[in-house]
Amino acid sequence: xxxxxxxxxxxxxxxxxxxxxxxxxxxxxxxxxxxxxxxxxxxxxxxxxxxxxxxxxxxxxxxxxxxxxxxxxxxxxxxxxxxxxxxxxxxxxxxxxxxxxxxxxxxxxxxxxxxxxxxxxxxxxxxxxxxxxxxxxxxxxxxxxxxxxxxxxxxxxxxxxxxxxxxxxxxxxxxxxxxxxxxxxxxxxxxxxxxxxxxxxxxxxxxxxxxxxxxxxxxxxxxxxxxxxxxxxxxxxxxxxxxxxxxxxxxxxxxxxxxxxxxxxxxxxxxxxxxxxxxxxxxxxxxxxxxxxxxxxxxxx
Amino acid sequence: xxxxxxxxxxxxxxxxxxxxxxxxxxxxxxxxxxxxxxxxxxxxxxxxxxxxxxxxxxxxxxxxxxxxxxxxxxxxxxxxxxxxxxxxxxxxxxxxxxxxxxxxxxxxxxxxxxxxxxxxxxxxxxxxxxxxxxxxxxxxxxxxxxxxxxxxxxxxxxxxxxxxxxxxxxxxxxxxxxxxxxxxxxxxxxxxxxxxxxxxxxxxxxxxxxxxxxxxxxxxxxxxxxxxxxxxxxxxxxxxxxxxxxxxxxxxxxxxxxxxxxxxxxxxxxxxxxxxxxxxxxxxxxxxxxxxxxxxxxxxx
Numbered sequence: 249x250x251x252x253x254x255x256x257x258x259x260x261x262x263x264x265x266x267x268x269x270x271x272x273x274x275x276x277x278x279x280x281x282x283x284x285x286x287x288x289x290x291x292x293x294x295x296x297x298x299x300x301x302x303x304x305x306x307x308x309x310x311x312x313x314x315x316x317x318x319x320x321x322x323x324x325x326x327x328x329x330x331x332x333x334x335x336x337x338x339x340x341x342x343x344x345x346x347x348x349x350x351x352x353x354x355x356x357x358x359x360x361x362x363x364x365x366x367x368x369x370x371x372x373x374x375x376x377x378x379x380x381x382x383x384x385x386x387x388x389x390x391x392x393x394x395x396x397x398x399x400x401x402x403x404x405x406x407x408x409x410x411x412x413x414x415x416x417x418x419x420x421x422x423x424x425x426x427x428x429x430x431x432x433x434x435x436x437x438x439x440x441x442x443x444x445x446x447x448x449x450x451x452x453x454x455x456x457x458x459x460x461x462x463x464x465x466x467x468x469x470x471x472x473x474x475x476x477x478x479x480x481x482x483x484x485x486x487x488x489x490x491x492x493x494x495x496x497x498x499x500x501x502x503x504x505x506x507x508x509x510x511x512x513x514x515x516x517x518x519x520x521x522x523x524x525x526x527x528x529x530x531x532x533x534x535x536x537x538x539x540x541x542x543x544x545x546x547x548x549x
Numbered sequence: 550x551x552x553x554x555x556x557x558x559x560x561x562x563x564x565x566x567x568x569x570x571x572x573x574x575x576x577x578x579x580x581x582x583x584x585x586x587x588x589x590x591x592x593x594x595x596x597x598x599x600x601x602x603x604x605x606x607x608x609x610x611x612x613x614x615x616x617x618x619x620x621x622x623x624x625x626x627x628x629x630x631x632x633x634x635x636x637x638x639x640x641x642x643x644x645x646x647x648x649x650x651x652x653x654x655x656x657x658x659x660x661x662x663x664x665x666x667x668x669x670x671x672x673x674x675x676x677x678x679x680x681x682x683x684x685x686x687x688x689x690x691x692x693x694x695x696x697x698x699x700x701x702x703x704x705x706x707x708x709x710x711x712x713x714x715x716x717x718x719x720x721x722x723x724x725x726x727x728x729x730x731x732x733x734x735x736x737x738x739x740x741x742x743x744x745x746x747x748x749x750x751x752x753x754x755x756x757x758x759x760x761x762x763x764x765x766x767x768x769x770x771x772x773x774x775x776x777x778x779x780x781x782x783x784x785x786x787x788x789x790x791x792x793x794x795x796x797x798x799x800x801x802x803x804x805x806x807x808x809x810x811x812x813x814x815x816x817x818x819x820x821x822x823x824x825x826x827x828x829x830x831x832x833x834x835x836x837x838x839x840x841x842x843x844x845x846x847x848x849x850x
Contacts (some may be wrong), residue, residue, distance in 0.1 A: 335730065429636065430772075430773055430774065431753075431771060432771040432772065432773050433773050450754070452732075453751070453754040454766075454768075456768070456771075462844060462845070463771055463845055464845060464846070464848070465755075465768035465845055465846055466848075467755075467757070467766035467768070470732060470733040470757075470764055471731075471733065472731055472733050472734050473731065501848075501849060504847075504848040504849075505848055505849065507848075508848055538850070539850070542848070542850050543763060544763070544764055544765060544766055545765070545766055545846050545848075546805075546847075547765070547767075547802075547805040547806055547808075547809055547843070547846075548802060548805075548806065549839075549840070549843050
């Protein structure tokens, strides 16, 4: 089993109340891949520039992450710079340089075409659809998107949504996409657009899963300190898809567990800057925090 | 077993996107009593004016709510008028007339002095302490308060907090009381002030319970429509204390169940204006929604 992810690999420059981190490895596909790699083989499709060196590549190569799909283009790697203040629920973007990411046209290596699970991280919906079309036999295709595409390319996004199984977005995006304020009704509307499963991320309040038969809630892990929220959502998706891939089980029961694994991974990611915490995470720590989630939510009937 | 509640009984005039309700029975003690009355005998201590008639009294008298403790003072009953707009998470107060509530000095009828469980709804902390002092043998004393007392009478509030077992407040109040933004650290700080158990209400995101050994989260019930949020917090406290009282069990395990019953009751309360939904609620509906909470939060390890 393996999971294919298509998305951004970037250099992030971050500022939070806990310090600064200039030019560290980031991007949705990076967080996703590292998180998912604790569960399964990852096939990574992205583009980087001339400045992407061995120090960065080795982060992936040291783990079960295949980098054949990382295209090296002439120019500089995508750069993003952001700052978090106050309750740190949203980043203020200081600078974005798309660089080689601007003309990203995902190329799927032949050996990736047998990936059972696919995650289309947040890129142009038309590119997402092109990737999806190349993987007609995937067991489950997951998608992330954002307000920029919801407002800017609604028709393209609708066409893509009609072709995916699982949508992972935050609560604001769900409401915006549906044009409905109430979360439960917004979720029903979004699910009519295509995705059988909808996962809504709610920041510190956790996440919920909407399926045909039920709604499932998982709380956010109550951390005493959040050092850097960057990549939390992508890490969540990586844990979620990683667990689904390694079990090969897309039952509602297992999707619930996948949501908890996503929450576990995201809760670790934000403890330190960038990928630092994930890169020294152990399977024991993951299992331990999974148990904590059970203990925090269980009650007897 | 019985639960004693001390707090406001009022006439509320409400406006929400779903309509208006002028001069309906409200007040923290009213919502609390009606909610708790589904679980146990309630002893109600409050003050009302000359304008409090049979129509209002019968709401209590038709249920296991003892009204001996409702003092009739000369003048008009407490009146509050509020409006909800947008996401309806907070009321805009249009008018407050304290009337007879201004000089409320709770008198505890002798037969109430054996109440095992006590809830001090949101009134001046010194009055809360006076009541608490009269019930030295209570098995559990719960307390509600608000920003007005946290900022206005911090010393009085501290003295009261030192004497209660369970504090039920919302997340903003918990942060304000502790002077700490992070919820987990704020909770630890608040618990040092006295209450062994802290329940933090988080509006549509549910509630959580902090004890010596654990944190427990219950989500908010995902309603498709919230018609009137008035009294949700007091109804929550009523369900919670009602369940504790009828079981007589203050173990962490049972406190968790109590939080879920509180959430169940609050989720019904907001479906209609004022007490309307609670007054036609059935035990079957309560049991059914309790099961839904289990189904919405359960996952297999």
